[in-house]
Amino acid sequence: MTIAASAPRVSRRSFGFDPSKPILLLFAAILCVLIILPISWLAYYAFTDAKGAFTVNNFQRLVADAAFLDPLLTTFMLATLSAFICCAVAAPMGWLVSRTDMPLRRTVRLLVTASFVTPPFLGAIAWELLAAPNSGLLNQLFRELTGAAPDEHLLNIYSFSGLVFVISCYTFPYVFVLIANALDRTPGDLEDASAMLGAGAWYTARRITVPLALPAVVAGALVAFLQAMTLFGSPAILAMPAGFHTMTTKIWSLFQFPPKPELAAAASLPLLLLTVLLLRGQSMVLGRRGYSVVGGKNSEPRLVRLGRYRWLAIALAMIVLACPVFLPYFALLNATFSKVASHLVSVSNFTLQNLHFVFFELSATDLVLRNTFILGVLAATIGTMIALVISYVTARRAVTGHAVLGFLATAPIAIPGIVLGVGLFFSYTRPPFVLYGTLWILLIAYVTLAMPAAYQQMQSAFRAVHPELEDASRILGASRLRALWQITAPLLRTNVVAVWCFIFVGVIRELSAAIMLFTSQTKVLSVLIYDLNESGDLAAISVLGLCMLIITSLIVLLANKLTKLGGRPATAGI
Amino acid sequence: MKSTISRRNLLIGTSALAAGSAFSTYVRAAAPPPTATTPALIAAAKKEGKAVWYTSVDLKLAQKIGKAFEAKYGVACQVERTGAERVLQRIGQEYAANVHAVDVVNSSDASHLVIWKNKGWLEAYVPEDVAKYYPAEHKDPDGMFASFRVFLCVIAYNTKLVKKEEAPKSFHDLLDPKWKGKIVKAHPGYSGTIMTATFQMVRDIGWSYFEQLAKQNILQVQSAADPPKKLALGERAIQADGVEYLIFSEKESGQPVEPVYATEGTPLIIGPNGMFKAAPHPNAAKLFQNYCFSPECQQLCIDVGGLRSVHPQAKEKPGRTPLSKIKLMKDDPAGVLKTADEIKAHYVKLFHV
Numbered sequence: 001m002t003i004a005a006s007a008p009r010v011s012r013r014s015f016g017f018d019p020s021k022p023i024l025l026l027f028a029a030i031l032c033v034l035i036i037l038p039i040s041w042l043a044y045y046a047f048t049d050a051k052g053a054f055t056v057n058n059f060q061r062l063v064a065d066a067a068f069l070d071p072l073l074t075t076f077m078l079a080t081l082s083a084f085i086c087c088a089v090a091a092p093m094g095w096l097v098s099r100t101d102m103p104l105r106r107t108v109r110l111l112v113t114a115s116f117v118t119p120p121f122l123g124a125i126a127w128e129l130l131a132a133p134n135s136g137l138l139n140q141l142f143r144e145l146t147g148a149a150p151d152e153h154l155l156n157i158y159s160f161s162g163l164v165f166v167i168s169c170y171t172f173p174y175v176f177v178l179i180a181n182a183l184d185r186t187p188g189d190l191e192d193a194s195a196m197l198g199a200g201a202w203y204t205a206r207r208i209t210v211p212l213a214l215p216a217v218v219a220g221a222l223v224a225f226l227q228a229m230t231l232f233g234s235p236a237i238l239a240m241p242a243g244f245h246t247m248t249t250k251i252w253s254l255f256q257f258p259p260k261p262e263l264a265a266a267a268s269l270p271l272l273l274l275t276v277l278l279l280r281g282q283s284m285v286l287g288r289r290g291y292s293v294v295g296g297k298n299s300e301p302r303l304v305r306l307g308r309y310r311w312l313a314i315a316l317a318m319i320v321l322a323c324p325v326f327l328p329y330f331a332l333l334n335a336t337f338s339k340v341a342s343h344l345v346s347v348s349n350f351t352l353q354n355l356h357f358v359f360f361e362l363s364a365t366d367l368v369l370r371n372t373f374i375l376g377v378l379a380a381t382i383g384t385m386i387a388l389v390i391s392y393v394t395a396r397r398a399v400t401g402h403a404v405l406g407f408l409a410t411a412p413i414a415i416p417g418i419v420l421g422v423g424l425f426f427s428y429t430r431p432p433f434v435l436y437g438t439l440w441i442l443l444i445a446y447v448t449l450a451m452p453a454a455y456q457q458m459q460s461a462f463r464a465v466h467p468e469l470e471d472a473s474r475i476l477g478a479s480r481l482r483a484l485w486q487i488t489a490p491l492l493r494t495n496v497v498a499v500w501c502f503i504f505v506g507v508i509r510e511l512s513a514a515i516m517l518f519t520s521q522t523k524v525l526s527v528l529i530y531d532l533n534e535s536g537d538l539a540a541i542s543v544l545g546l547c548m549l550i551i552t553s554l555i556v557l558l559a560n561k562l563t564k565l566g567g568r569p570a571t572a573g574i
Numbered sequence: 575m576k577s578t579i580s581r582r583n584l585l586i587g588t589s590a591l592a593a594g595s596a597f598s599t600y601v602r603a604a605a606p607p608p609t610a611t612t613p614a615l616i617a618a619a620k621k622e623g624k625a626v627w628y629t630s631v632d633l634k635l636a637q638k639i640g641k642a643f644e645a646k647y648g649v650a651c652q653v654e655r656t657g658a659e660r661v662l663q664r665i666g667q668e669y670a671a672n673v674h675a676v677d678v679v680n681s682s683d684a685s686h687l688v689i690w691k692n693k694g695w696l697e698a699y700v701p702e703d704v705a706k707y708y709p710a711e712h713k714d715p716d717g718m719f720a721s722f723r724v725f726l727c728v729i730a731y732n733t734k735l736v737k738k739e740e741a742p743k744s745f746h747d748l749l750d751p752k753w754k755g756k757i758v759k760a761h762p763g764y765s766g767t768i769m770t771a772t773f774q775m776v777r778d779i780g781w782s783y784f785e786q787l788a789k790q791n792i793l794q795v796q797s798a799a800d801p802p803k804k805l806a807l808g809e810r811a812i813q814a815d816g817v818e819y820l821i822f823s824e825k826e827s828g829q830p831v832e833p834v835y836a837t838e839g840t841p842l843i844i845g846p847n848g849m850f851k852a853a854p855h856p857n858a859a860k861l862f863q864n865y866c867f868s869p870e871c872q873q874l875c876i877d878v879g880g881l882r883s884v885h886p887q888a889k890e891k892p893g894r895t896p897l898s899k900i901k902l903m904k905d906d907p908a909g910v911l912k913t914a915d916e917i918k919a920h921y922v923k924l925f926h927v
Contacts, residue, residue, distance in 0.1 A: 067926075135809035150735065151756070158793065240927045241794050253927070256763055257663045258915055340829070342807040361637040363652045429671040437673035519668055520626060520654040520675045531656050534764065536800035537633055538807075 023481070027389045028401075031408050034448045038423025039415070045426070046265035058266035071245040072270060075229055078164055078246060082228035083221045085168040086175040089320055091217055094179030099209070100304045102313045108321065109180070115324035116173035117552045119509035119526060121233025122545045123170045125533055126328030128237065129335055129542075131155035131162065135342035137331060158242040167234050169324040171227045174453070175220030177498075178460070182216030183209070185464050188302040201304065219460060222282050223453060226275060230416040232512035233526070237533055247271055248416045248512060255516070261422060268419040275413060329549070335542035354539040358547075362540065364528050372508060372525040373551070375439060379446035380504035386447065387454035387499060388492075392484055395462035396470070406455075413452035421445060421516030437519045445513040450503040457502065461495035462488070501556045508552055605717030606698045608705035611864045616647055618857035624650035625858035628665065629680035630658035630766055631723065631845065632799040632820055635879040642874055643865050649858050657797050658683040658766025658845075659918075669695065674852040677859035678866070680722055682798070682845040683766025684907040685914065687719040690848065697851045699860060703867040703885065712844070712884045719848035722866050723875060724882045726818040726900070727771035727841040729834040730802065735811040744837040745779060748814055749786045758793040758801045758810035761927075763918050767798035771815055771841035772917055773910045774903040779838050781920065787814060788924040805831045817843075822880030822894055835895065839903040 049055045062068045096102045097109055130138050133153040142154040156162055186209070194204040235246040245253065247267065254264040306313055318326075335341035339351045358365055387409070394406040412420060424445050428435035435441040465488060473483040489496070511526040518527050525548055532541045609615070619625070625643075629636050633655045640651030656664065658681040665676055681687060690696050696718040704713055704720045712721035729748065731741045735756075742748050748757060762769040775783065793810055795801060801816030806829040821833045847866050853859040865871050872888040875881040882890070882897055890896055 132807075132809050135804075135807040240796075243792075243794055243926045245927060249927075253763070253922070257659055257666070257918075259663070340806060342809070357634065357637070361641055362633075363637065363640055363650070364654075367652075425667075434671075436671040437668070437675070519673050520628070520652070520664075523654075532633070534657065534795075534800070535633055535655070535797040536795065536803035538803075540633075 024389065024393055027386060027393075028405055030386065031390065031405065031451075034444060034451075035408050035411055037427045038420055038448075039411070041426040042265045042268065042415075042419060042423045044265075045262045046269055048262065050262070058262050059269075061263065062266055062270075067245075068250065068267060071247050071250040074160070074239075074244060075247040075271075076274075078160070078167065078235075079225045079228040081164045082168045082171055083225040085164070086172040086224040087217055087221050089168075090172050090175035090220060091179055091213070093317055093320060094176050094183055095209070095213075096313050096317060098180045098183035099302075100306050100310075100313065102306060102310055102317070104314055104317075108314075108317050111321045111325050112173050112176050113556065114549070114553065115170065115321065116177070117505050117508070117549060117556065118170060118324065118328065119233070119511070119529075119548075120167065120170040120231055121237060121509075121511050121526065121530060121533070122332075122541070122548075123324060123328055124166050124234040124237040125529070125538065125541055126331045126545070127157050127162070127166050127169075129331035129341055129538065130327055131157040132342075133158070137334070137342070137344070138327075140342070158238055160239075160242075160244070162242075163235060163238045163246075165323075166238060167228045167231060168224075170234075171224045171231075172324070174223045174227060175217075178216045178220040178223070178457075179213055181495075181498075182213050182460070182464075186212045191302060215463075216460065218282055218285050219456060222278055223456065225278065226413045226452075229271060229274070230413070230512070232416065232418050232515075233530065236530070248418055251416060252418050252512075252515075255418075255422060261426075264419065264422065268416060271416060279410060329546070332542040332545050335539050336546060338539070341538040341542070354543050358540050358543040364523060365544070367521070368523050368525045368528045369547075369551075371439060371442075371522060372548075373555075375442055375446060375524065376504045376507040376555075378443055379450060379507050380500045382443075383447045383450045383454055383503040384496060384500045387451060387458045388489075388496060391455050391458035391462050392488070395459050396467060406459075409455040410452045412448050417445075417449055417510060417512030417514075418516060420448060421513035424448075424513070425516055436517070437522065439522050441517050442514060442522060442524065445517055446503070446507045446510060449510060449513060450506045453506070454499045454503055457499050458492075458495060461492050465491050497559055501559050504555060504559075505552060508548060605700050605705075605713075605715060608700045608702045609860060609864065610702040611861060615857060615861055615864075616649075619647065619649045619855070619861040622649070622855040622858045624652050625855050625862040626652045626654065626675055626677045627680065627862065628654045628661050628676045628678075630656065630661055630682045631680060631881075632817070632879070635819070635823075635875070635881075638878055639866070639871060639874065642871070643862060646865070647861060649861060651862060657764035658686060659762070659764055659769060661766075662686050662689070665690070665695075669852075674850070674854055676850055677853040677855050678847060678849050678862050680845055680847045680866075681766050682723075682843055683769050683910060683914075684721075684844045684846055684905065685770075685911040686766065687714070687846045687848050688907055688911055690850075691716070691718045695850055695852070697849045697853065697856075697859075699849050699863060701860075701864040701867045703864070703869070707886050708867070709884060714846075714848075719846040720867065721844050721884050722847035723845040724884055724897075725767075725843050725845070725880075726835075726882075726902070727767050727798065727815050727843055728818045728821060729812065729814060729836055730805060730816060730821045730831055731812045731834065732805045732808060732810075733830040733832050735808065738832070741832070742812065742834060742836075745775065745783055745814075746838070748812065749783070749790065753790060753812055755791045756811040757787075757790055757814050758795060758804045758812070758816075759787070759814040760798040760801055760816055761794060761796050762921050764796040765798040766845070767817055767843050768815055769914060769917065770843050770905065770910055771798075771903075772921065773913060774841040774905070775838075776913075776917065777906075777909065778903055781924075784921070784924055792925075794925060794927055802831060805829075815841075819880030819882075822891075823878070826880075826893075833895075835900045837901070839901045842902045842905045844905055844907075 046058055047054055049057060097105045130136050133139060133156045138155055139153040190208050191204050194208050230248060232248040232252060235249050239246055240249055251264045251267050254260045334345055336354055337350055338345045339349050343349050390405055390409050394402045424441060428441045469487050470483045473487045511530055514524050514527050518524060529541050529544055636653045636655050640653050643651045661681055668675060698717040700717040708720055729742060760768045762772045798817045799820055801813035802820035802824050804810050805813055806824045818833055821831050824831045849859045849863050869885055869887040872883040872885040876883055876888055876891055
């Protein structure tokens with residue numbers, strides 16, 4: 001058990017041929033192409049005019065125009081509030097699930113997983129069904145209960161606060177997972193030591209548990225902020241009907257006919273800058289505090305006994321889960337079998353027409369389901385491999401320039417998917433890489449977009465595994481790759497499966513890049529659902545959404561089953 | 575985005591568009607001889623397996639047409655539905671990247687067909703019905719497109735939320751403060767119907783109407799097919815614009831909606847079909863074009879879809895106000911072509927999104 005002041009440098013061996021070097025370099029090269037190519041095109045567009053001459057005019061237009069500054073401010077407030085709400089909810093819930101004897105802890109984790117496999121745009125649409133001011137089911141219930149006038153409402157989802165709420169609902173699982181996993185890995189003996197030395201439960205929590213979980217909370221806040229900032233679907237669905245833009249929807253609107261790619265490229269740079277600053281901020285907050293919590297010895301964490309508060313705790317957890325899971329899926333289920341989505345299913349209102357439409361009339365159904373799942377499996381497999389290797393390199397500082405690799409892997413998070421989509425569009429519609437119109441361009445987009453979060457997760461997993469175990473293996477003569485394969489990989493198996501599932505689900509959730517890159521033959525589910533929302537086909541969305549949830553859950557469960565060979569169930573990891 | 579040419583630029587170098595008449599953009603030119611549906615054409619189409627139809631007509635209707643076509647000929651119809659302005663962007667984007675996926679296109683913004691024709695992308699192809707029955711003002715003289723569907727962009731209201739006596743009679747009635755927060759409206763940047771309607775309304779009643787409407791706290795949706803659905807849900811009491819055909823089909827399936835034909839006139843929308851030269855399934859495309867303009871398909875569009883038709887053999891459905899009894903605004907694709915970009919930009923300024 002070690003709490004190291006800093007991760008010790010791994011000494012590099014200077015003799016013999018280590019095949020890990022060329023392999024690592026290859027991964028570095030892949031990453032460079034994945035990320036630098038589209039970003040270069042964006043930079044080119046941001047700094048040139050229509051004729052290709054250098055200009056800063058695009059930025060001047062941005063700064064001078066309130067139509068750009070308003071969305072920037074809105075986005076910043078949105079992301080800050082969402083990050084705050086997510087942490088405020090996820091931290092206590094993560095603790096309850098990981099470190100207390102709250103009843104139904106496993107179930108709560110599973111349900112958070114369910115909320116995680118829900119794409120935010122689907123959640124936003126479900127919340128339209130629930131909380132649209134007049135037709136929303138919850139508002140109807142409110143009027144029913146209070147006898148309020150027909151045009152009075154309790155909730156209005158088409159508003160800034162509505163948007164913050166929905167985004168928080170579907171960003172909170174990220175934070176929850178990070179925190180719960182960190183707490184899982186935190187050994188109990190430090191807390192035991194604290195208790196033995198006479199500290200009370202609260203004192204121990206404050207001085208031991210919270211500081212140990214802090215890196216995860218900060219990382220969670222960062223992920224939540226960036227998710228909220230770069231999300232496209234939810235604001236497009238909720239903000240635009242209300243008459244305001246966020247940066248992503250603004251950038252997207254700049255690509256509508258007649259497109260202004262140069263302004264969109266310029267508009268994305270403030271987001272990039274903000275993200276870089278945040279990443280710097282994160283490393284400053286965490287500072288030199290590198291916590292290695294898995295060492296050569298381990299002990300199971302001790303559960304805090306909640307006593308009679310157990311039931312209060314589970315009640316609160318269930319109320320929280322109602323927002324991203326129970327209520328939305330109830331609304332979708334209702335819309336699936338109802339003739340009119342805003343009416344509750346009854347004998348006179350029941351219909352199977354919506355199911356029939358989606359599975360027997362809608363010609364896009366087969367195509368998009370096939371495309372989506374091919375892409376999901378491929379992107380998850382490739383993305384996990386890349387993230388694993390790169391986070392190993394940076395966590396263990398295996399090659400010179402590892403910091404650059406880390407930055408590259410994190411960089412896409414700063415780019416809204418939609419802007420990356422356009423960068424990729426420019427990169428891969430001309431020789432030598434003509435990929436537009438194929439699934440490859442989408443695969444590249446998904447892998448690139450998944451990289452930051454996958455990398456962050458893998459890296460925090462690596463950070464938690466102290467290099468002493470690998471060092472032991474290498475001292476005994478194993479190569480770097482062999483040590484990675486035999487020692488580190490088994491320790492990280494749960495994390496690897498979690499990251500695979502994470503990317504897979506990420507592909508299903510992804511809308512903003514796909515919407516720039518699809519063609520009629522390479523359409524994916526998210527794009528189809530977005531299309532259906534624009535034309536108000538809520539019933540078809542509900543059917544597709546539920547169908548998607550079922551298939552995704554099955555695949556996630558299967559992935560966990562396949563790898564659950566003696567280890568802790570990886571469901572815990574997602 | 576190589577296709578960033580604005581529509582105004584497209585006009586330069588094309589022959590003058592005769593103002594006022596819908597499609598007589600050229601003096602009678604050489605439309606190819608009409609093609610009938612022959613067993614040979616059906617066999618060739620079957621070999622290709624499917625026709626890909628990009629359209630902006632409401633999805634349920636589009637799929638019904640596709641399924642009816644498939645049932646009749648055993649050739650599938652892959653429907654790619656989105657707003658007409660998106661269809662324009664999609665095809666431009668795909669063609670710029672040399673992706674030729676579309677066989678037949680249908681747009682509710684008739685000026686798009688002129689754009690594609692001027693780019694030389696459309697195939698001169700005249701279905702037999704078009705040659706025999708369609709009025710001259712509803713077909714392109716060069717045989718590149720014809721009016722597949724005709725409909726209106728109407729005000730409508732939810733009869734449970736608004737009493738008949740209190741319902742608005744005109745566009746200007748919508749500006750009454752009592753409707754604040756109760757109106758749903760679609761977007762000209764997405765919908766060809768709304769683009770066309772906005773053009774006609776700006777021309778006939780002016781931007782001042784939209785300036786005031788923008789202060790009514792409207793629910794801004796995208797597709798012109800959405801407002802009728804929002805009315806049926808009870809989400810808003812009134813639609814400022816939206817397609818008439820869904821008001822018909824919602825009403826006839828028992829939903830509490832009712833169209834209003836504004837005293838200022840109602841925008842007339844024409845949605846032509848055209849076939850692409852580079853169609854990946856040329857025979858299936860031809861067969862589908864023939865089917866689309868057949869009395870059978872046109873009647874399906876009327877009966878099931880609520881559309882109107884210019885095929886003389888198609889019958890209007892009883893219970894709907896006949897087109898001849900409605901005061902219409904005049905359609906003018908040439909005018910839309912000239913001003914669409916300005917209209918979109920100005921609209922965004924007024925409505926913020």
